[in-house]
Structure formats: structure tokens, C-alpha cells
Amino acid sequence: MRKLKFYLLGLGIGLIFVFFILNEKNASCSYFPNDRVIAETLTKEFQFTPQFKEEVERLKINNDFLKKHLVGEGNIDFSRSNAQQEPCPEYLISYPKESPEYEVVFEKCKDSAVFKSIKKL
Numbered sequence: 001m002r003k004l005k006f007y008l009l010g011l012g013i014g015l016i017f018v019f020f021i022l023n024e025k026n027a028s029c030s031y032f033p034n035d036r037v038i039a040e041t042l043t044k045e046f047q048f049t050p051q052f053k054e055e056v057e058r059l060k061i062n063n064d065f066l067k068k069h070l071v072g073e074g075n076i077d078f079s080r081s082n083a084q085q086e087p088c089p090e091y092l093i094s095y096p097k098e099s100p101e102y103e104v105v106f107e108k109c110k111d112s113a114v115f116k117s118i119k120k121l
Contacts, residue, residue: 034076037091037108041071044113052115059120070095070104070118088114094121 030036046067048056056066074093081091088107094100106115 033078037076038071038074038093041091041106041108041113042067044108045111047112047114049114049116052117055118059118061118066104066115070102073097074102074104075100090116 030039046063061070071093074095075097077092077094081089083089083091085107088109090105090107093104093106095102095104101121103119103121104115105117106113
């Protein structure tokens with residue numbers, strides 16, 4: 001019984017440490033393809049084609065909205081994406097997930113995410 005108490009005490013202290021460490025780093029644990037592509041894209045430097053810049057200005061979309069909502073909360077349409085393209089896979093993301101209003105096409109390269117087009121539906 002004494003060993004069980006020590007085990008539970010150590011387990012509890014360990015869980016508290018892990019909770020605080022992972023909570024500070026804003027870590028997530030999602031293995032779904034949509035979430036992985038979005039998480040990887042958000043860590044990359046965003047680059048924009050001239051066509052994309054013109055459309056963003058016309059639609060009056062700022063970088064915060066692009067990052068937080070269009071990419072961060074969007075849904076990748078893998079059937080219309082070219083995820084096997086070399087060297088940079090191309091993805092189509094729609095926002096919001098239900099009844100999409102925007103579609104964004106981008107390439108996820110090694111060091112950057114190149115945004116090619118945006119369309120308001």
C-alpha cells in the first residue's frame with residue numbers, strides 16, 4: 001500500500017509538471033492530415049505572389065485575418081490539392097469549414113508558404 005501511495009504521488013507531480021510545460025509551449029497533439037498541414041504552414045514564412053497581393057487588397061483582408069482565420073481555422077480540400085507535387089506541395093484551403101466563403105491556394109515549401117491565389121465564393 002505504501003508503494004502505491006508513492007507511485008500515485010509521483011504520478012500526480014509528474015502530470016502537473018507536464019501540464020505546465022506543454023501549456024506554456026502551446027503544444028498540440030493532432031495527427032489528422034488537415035491539422036498537420038495547417039500547423040506546418042503557420043510555422044513558415046508567408047510569401048505572396050503579385051496576383052495574391054492584388055486580390056487581398058481588393059478584398060480588404062489583412063495578414064492577421066489571413067493567418068488566424070483563413071489558414072488557422074480553414075479546411076484543406078485534399079481532393080482538389082496536389083499534395084504530392086515536388087518540390088512544394090500545393091494545397092487549397094477553404095474558410096469557414098461549413099459553407100465556405102473563401103478559397104486560398106498556396107504552396108508549402110521547405111522554408112516558406114507561397115500564397116498564390118485567393119477567391120471569395
